[in-house]
Amino acid sequence: MRHPLCAAALTLTIVLSQPLQAQDSTAAGPSILPAARQIASAVLAAPEQFRGDASVIGYGVDGKTRELRHGTGALVCLASDPASERFHVSCYHRSLEPFMARGRALRARGVKGDQVDSVRFAEVRSGRLPFPTHPAGLYTLTAPRDSFDVETGVVTGGRSLYVVYIRNATGASTGLPTAPVEGSNAPWIMHAGTPKAHIMFVGSM
Secondary structure (H helix, E strand, O other): OOOOHHHHHHHHHOOOOOOOOOOOOEOOOOOOOOHHHHHHHHHHHOOHHHOOOOEEEEEOOOOEEEEEEOOOOOEEEEOOOOOOOEEEEEEEEHHHHHHHHHHHHHHHOOOOOHHHHHHHHHHHHHOOOOOOOOOEEEEEEEEEHHHEEOOOOEEOOOEEEEEEEOOOOOHHHHOOOOOOOOOOOOOEEEOOOOOOOEEEEEOOO
């Protein structure tokens, strides 16, 4: 069950959207699902009512990311990377796409780990990289690689996560802990004080 604050937080994310900025990145996986299958799996991260009009970014036969479906809704969904050892899809508010696309481009160039954020944070702070000033939500669904049935479109054994990005938020400004509370599903804040500070809401499927 999702945290009761999720519905209220999501309402804040459905605000003015920026144009989708598609950007290719390289994925080294050989098994590329047909576009329709990628779309069907990618939108599983989002609540059902937001799936039909979401834009979807997936993988072409050349292994590069591209927009598979242009939607009119507030969410952009990212298909699972065929090179990954896990099934992982995400859907996030459209205003986050420049930040997400920049991360994909940096990783495609071989930038790894925390250095990806170091570059992005510097670009956000300099004004070169857009990042929303309003709260913006992200949903993810993660499961073992073989958990997605391409025939039925069903994922088994998955774990869902809901995140609300609030730029430069801190524990003090939100009243939340900066680490998960042991034995509790209470929300907490990660990357406090940075451009991608975000509140974590954990759920399960």
